[in-house]
Amino acid sequence: MAPAVQKIALSASRDIPFNKLVLSQSNVRRLKAGVSIDELAEDIARRGLLQSLNVRPVLDDDGTETGMFEIPAGGRRYRALELLVKAKRLNKTAPVPCVVREARTDISAEEDSLAENAHRAALHPLDQFRAFRTLRDQGLTEEEIAARFFVSTAIVKQRLKLVTVSETLLNAYAEDEMTLDQLMAFTVSSDHARQEQVWESVQHSWSKEAYQIRRMLTENTVRASDRRVRFVTTDAYEAAGGIVLRDLFQDDDGGWIENVPLLEQLVADKLKAEAEAIAREGWKWIEVAADFPYGHTRGLRSITGTSADLTEDERAQREALRNELDELEAEYAEADELPDEVDARLGEIEDALEAFESRPVHYDPAEIPRAGAFVSIRHDGQLSVDRGYVRPEDEVAVGDTEGNTHGGEDGAGDPTGTVQRTVITIGGEQSGQDDDEDVVKPLPERLLTELTAHRTLALRDALASNPHVAMTALIHKLVRDTFQHVSSTGCLEASVRHIFFSVQAEDLKDSASAKAIDERQEAWQADLPTDDDALWAKIDGLDDASRMALLAHCVSFGVNALYEKANPYGAGPTTHGVQQRIHEADRLARAVGLDMVAVGWRPTVDNYLGRVTKPRILEAVREAKNEATAQLIDHLKKGDMAKEAERLLADSGWLPEPLRLAPLDADVAEQPDDETDTLPAFLTEDDEAEDEEQQPVAAE
Incomplete structure (x- = not known):
């Protein structure tokens, strides 16, 4: 007959008044770790005691129970309760849930204390991340979660960011296939497919450090510190629907711009607007680019402008600022660190003095109509305007007079009395300045x-x-x-x-x-x-x-x-x-x-119709079909018009002029080098204009 299994008897639990409890010297915890006693007291005050104390009866010299109980396991909870009693937030006789060990047992108090701390399994970080997300889904704000668990709001945001990573990668982290540093690196992108693609490529590679993951996830982005981003500002980019990738776990210098085409469009639009404002000064041409290569002004003559003289009041103001600057620098010459208000004032003075030095430059009105300017972005994201350059073909011929150059603010040199229109070139492509959509x-x-x-x-x-x-x-x-x-x-x-x-x-x-x-x-x-x-x-x-x-x-x-x-x-x-x-x-x-x-x-949106103006599209439909067909689409927006025109022209046999077979009677005899051949109409224009709806194309 098999022996009977001996049943286990658990220690009884009961409520014991707080003033009947004392700390035990047998508690093995000596070093402070984790949540502070003050924070634990606040947590108990809000949600109550979640875990009972482990206590033993205190015996006198004769081995008789004294009615007091010592606490070998749960000392931090006792100290937190003690703080609440001292603050009169808890009665000193308040009942405390306790598990009472028998006074006479073979297991020592030190062993109980060690077992309670050693057998405690720390919460897996992923469980904490997901718990924070659950609390947020329940309506708590990040600040409220941080206050309740005595961490900073930044930490809560970091934890919540971690659970936005692909579930596949979270599972890999839970199975210890990925380190926490690697998981944190994946948070810079919100694209789960791209995250999984990067992990697939690096998990079996020798190089799978966090920095490598970040680099791969941001390789097709632009740093927020880039001059173009600083020029248009991240606020404007986000207002236009762009997404900024952020790394909450290390300094990301403002993050990364995800939608690069949108950024380029915003840069082009803002530069164009600035160029159009400068064009009102009367320049013949303006070249626009985010950055110009070294030597871009080679071969051009630079005209010299003059800065306007300062008035007496402005000179006095500048002298006062210089004196104040000298006094502050002398006063704090020996200081290791400047006070914040002094540092701010020095910055204001330097900016004001710089404004005096960078006053507007005036150019000879006779030179402006033949000269141009370069508009770009400085390294710090500020607008850069370099005026006053004359191209060789715009120089006044020998024997010519100033009056033969057209332009000027009043059109004095133009026999028609009209003012020349500034030619603005963006990325190598000219941008028309009129909005006349009826012009081919x-x-x-x-x-x-x-x-x-x-x-x-x-x-x-x-x-x-x-x-x-x-x-x-x-x-x-x-x-x-x-x-x-x-x-x-x-x-x-x-x-x-x-x-x-x-x-x-x-x-x-x-x-x-x-x-x-x-x-x-x-x-x-x-x-x-x-x-x-x-x-x-x-x-x-x-x-x-x-x-x-x-x-x-x-x-x-x-x-x-x-x-x-x-x-x-x-x-x-x-x-x-x-x-x-x-x-x-x-x-x-x-x-x-x-x-x-x-x-x-065949004419398509990509190879022709989406690259030309609306009048060009209508002209193509009119030639291939008829005027009535063209009128059916003339009310559409450019994109819709191009798509509908592609359908209408699909089997029409229509070709743009550069692809047509020139008729025999248009042929001409070859001319000597000093004569000019007759050209097709599409080559006779000296000035081409880009479609205003087309994005700028970089120069070849």
């Missing part, structure tokens, strides 16, 4: 280059498929080299220089022309040997059709039908060079019968 403005230069890159690629593909035209083009070049001496190469040399596209649309690489050229290139490359002698033998052994096809393929890589902005300083294409290039490209396109519709180009 010239196409932006970048869009022209992107469109003509499409045409160039299609023209290469067409030429490679037409050996007869390719041979004609090559022979034509050789004849010009031999008889006209227009080539810089030797008289017996002929070469094809591969033209690359520095500016191109995103869809260029996926076009039918690009794929056809790549396939042809790969096919020839696989068939041609790399050894030079073997290559000669291979070409020599090809039949005439294959030789012509290979020739056409090679010649096609030299086709350059790109529109590029002419450089007036001679470094790059000249105006005549671009004109001649477009003229020859039209002739070549007619020879090969190039049809951009047939090669797959």
Whole structure:
């Protein structure tokens, strides 16, 4: 028969008056740790005693119970109660819940005290974080939570921030797969998918420190200390709907700006507004950028302005400020640290004196209409305006008079009596200053280059498929080299220089022309040997059709039908060079019968319609359909109009002018270098205007 299991007898619990309790010398806790006695007393006063005291009867010398009880476990709670009694917030005879150990037991009081403290399991930090969140969900504020648990409000905010991390990462932290420092690093981003992506990439890596996690989470952001952010201010950015990523666990220098395109737009808008205000001074041009490269004023003449003289009162005020500054500096020269009010006053004086030194500069009214200014952002986020620079093409010609320059505040030099309009360039793109939406403005230069890159690629593909035209083009070049001496190469040399596209649309690489050229290139490359002698033998052994096809393929890589902005300083294409290039490209396109519709180009929001003004969109619909169709969408906003126009033009065969095949009667004979060719309409405007709704594009 199995022996009976001996049942355990628990110690009895009862209420004992406070004045019958005394501290035991057997309590093993000697060092202060955790919540202070004062804070514990406040907590007991608010919510009552949550845990009973562990007590034993006090015996006299004869072993008889005296009616008093000592406390080997629960001494801090007793001291907190004692403070409440002394403050008369608790009666000294108030009953205290106690677990009473028998006087005579084999277990010592020291062992009970040690067991109570040693067997206590500390609350897991994640449990505390989640408990704080629950309290907040129950309606408590962060300040109330902090007051009730005797921590700072900042700590509560930190704990609450931790539980905003992805649940997947919280579980990893709970399973000790992640350290607290790593978990804290993930709080800089609120994107759970991105958090999990970063953790997936670093958890098995040798480099998974907290700083590495923060760097990966903020790699596509901008520091709040960046000059652009300081220029527009984080308040304006957040008011526009932007999010600032913050790190509550270390100094983040203001955090990180998450929405960089929004920041760039705010910077551009504010700089444009500042530039428009400066334009009212009468400058011919203003260039705007967040920052200009070193040497951006090279080649420009700087005109000298004069600062307005100080009045007698202003001179006296400046002298008084200088004297006060000298007195304060002398008085506190030996001080280790300046008083706050003195430090503040010194700052005010320095700012006032600096204002006297940076007074507005006045320029010669005759110079302003031909000069310009640079508007940018200083390193400290303040606006920087550098006025008074004249470009070489704006200099007065020898023998000309001041009266022949148009402009000025009253338009005195202009026979029409009109005032010139300042040309504001933002990020390399001109910004129109009128709001006339009915004007069909010239196409932006970048869009022209992107469109003509499409045409160039299609023209290469067409030429490679037409050996007869390719041979004609090559022979034509050789004849010009031999008889006209227009080539810089030797008289017996002929070469094809591969033209690359520095500016191109995103869809260029996926076009039918690009794929056809790549396939042809790969096919020839696989068939041609790399050894030079073997290559000669291979070409020599090809039949005439294959030789012509290979020739056409090679010649096609030299086709350059790109529109590029002419450089007036001679470094790059000249105006005549671009004109001649477009003229020859039209002739070549007619020879090969190039049809951009047939090669797959269609007007879309991304490649054209979203890049031009509303009048341009309506003009396209009107040409492809009719006036009635254009009127159906003329009331729409720019974005909606572009989308609807894309649908209407999808199968219409409409092309923008740079992609159209020039008619034969528009062709003109080649002109000598000192004459000017006739250009298509889209190239005849000297000044292009960017769509006011398009974001600024950085200069190439």
